[in-house]
Amino acid sequence: MKTQFQPVPPFRAHKLVAPANRYFPKLDEARALAEAIVETIREPLLVLDEELRVITANRSFRRMFKVDRREVQGRPFYALGGGRWNIPELRFLLANVLPMDVCEVEADVPGNGRRTMQLNARELFHECNDRALVLLTIEDISERRADERQIAELLHQKETLLEEMRHRIANSLQIIASILLMKARAVQSEEARSHLKDTHQRIMSVAAVQQQLGIARHGEQIELAPYLSRLCETLAASLIGVSRPLSIRAQADEAKVPSAAAVSIGLIVTELVINALKHAFVADAAAGLIVVTHEVAESGWRLTVSDDGIGKSEDHMDEASPGLGTGIVEALAKQLEGRVKISKGSGGTSVSITHGMMSFRLPHAA
Numbered sequence: 001m002k003t004q005f006q007p008v009p010p011f012r013a014h015k016l017v018a019p020a021n022r023y024f025p026k027l028d029e030a031r032a033l034a035e036a037i038v039e040t041i042r043e044p045l046l047v048l049d050e051e052l053r054v055i056t057a058n059r060s061f062r063r064m065f066k067v068d069r070r071e072v073q074g075r076p077f078y079a080l081g082g083g084r085w086n087i088p089e090l091r092f093l094l095a096n097v098l099p100m101d102v103c104e105v106e107a108d109v110p111g112n113g114r115r116t117m118q119l120n121a122r123e124l125f126h127e128c129n130d131r132a133l134v135l136l137t138i139e140d141i142s143e144r145r146a147d148e149r150q151i152a153e154l155l156h157q158k159e160t161l162l163e164e165m166r167h168r169i170a171n172s173l174q175i176i177a178s179i180l181l182m183k184a185r186a187v188q189s190e191e192a193r194s195h196l197k198d199t200h201q202r203i204m205s206v207a208a209v210q211q212q213l214g215i216a217r218h219g220e221q222i223e224l225a226p227y228l229s230r231l232c233e234t235l236a237a238s239l240i241g242v243s244r245p246l247s248i249r250a251q252a253d254e255a256k257v258p259s260a261a262a263v264s265i266g267l268i269v270t271e272l273v274i275n276a277l278k279h280a281f282v283a284d285a286a287a288g289l290i291v292v293t294h295e296v297a298e299s300g301w302r303l304t305v306s307d308d309g310i311g312k313s314e315d316h317m318d319e320a321s322p323g324l325g326t327g328i329v330e331a332l333a334k335q336l337e338g339r340v341k342i343s344k345g346s347g348g349t350s351v352s353i354t355h356g357m358m359s360f361r362l363p364h365a366a
Helices: 026-041 060-066 077-082 088-096 142-186 190-212 224-240 260-277 324-335
Strands: 045-048 054-057 100-109 115-123 132-140 221-223 246-252 256-258 288-297 300-307 341-347 348-356
Touching: 045 060, 054 246, 060 132, 088 115, 115 142, 142 190, 142 224, 221 260, 224 246, 224 260, 224 288, 256 260, 260 288, 260 300, 260 324, 260 348, 324 341, 324 348
Parallel strands: 246 288
Antiparallel strands: 045 054, 045 132, 100 115, 115 132, 221 256, 288 300, 300 348, 341 348
16 A cells, blocks of 8 residues: 655645734824823923924923913923023024034023923924924022032031141141251250150151141042152252251152152152161261152052162161161051062162062162
């Protein structure tokens, strides 16, 4: 018995035809849906024709400006509310700069007085005709602007208080430094005189850093090259005087650091400069140079203070018994996540604070 195979009829694609108007609303239904959407938008909204006459105003607009639909329907936008929107700048923007993202205007709102309004306009084209409609939203941003003005005023008051505090700190440091210097001259003990002079120098170094950062705001980025140059000039004037043939020079790559980091760097520099003046140039008549260098690379940065003096003695190089200055530098370097390295040679002493992966190539004063 033979098995007979019936031929498979060819596949025919059938076009799915939806019943007319089953899935797509009629034109009047679409219009009703669009009007309902406009009516429920939270922000005050106007639909304008190409001549900027009001086609419709939604509920939020009518509530804010206390008007009836019949009062605004078909009227020119600039005639609404007794001409509150008849502003030359606004007319120009609506006529020439659509879409208009942001335009702030002052307008009178019934019951609320003068308010700040932010307007946003977009053109809307309908494919069934050539008419261009304008959707105009109006947002009351008076409270936001009032908050911004209040914040700006508070920041101004804060800056004024900080400036007053800086002046008071500077004056207090000067008074303390003067008292210490007077005490140093009056005491009989040479050791006590030396300690008082060291304390005086450190207070003056803090005053120098505070003076250089006096105009900087908290968190502001500080350009390091001019900052170090001014700091070295101030240190030379306050610590060296005119009688000693010593000078301090700054060499810095272009870099910006936060003000908090600049404070730490400034204190490190002043502390190392004090140490160099104290240990590297013993004789008052000895000539010398102190160089402050700040180098920047992709992998990190290095701050170096070097001198061409006689170099520190082994007592001061002993890491087992660090002095006050060494402890200050170590603590400040730790805040900057840096490593301290001291190099002493025939050309003088270099102290380097390195952050990152930069090599320990230590320049000497030249």
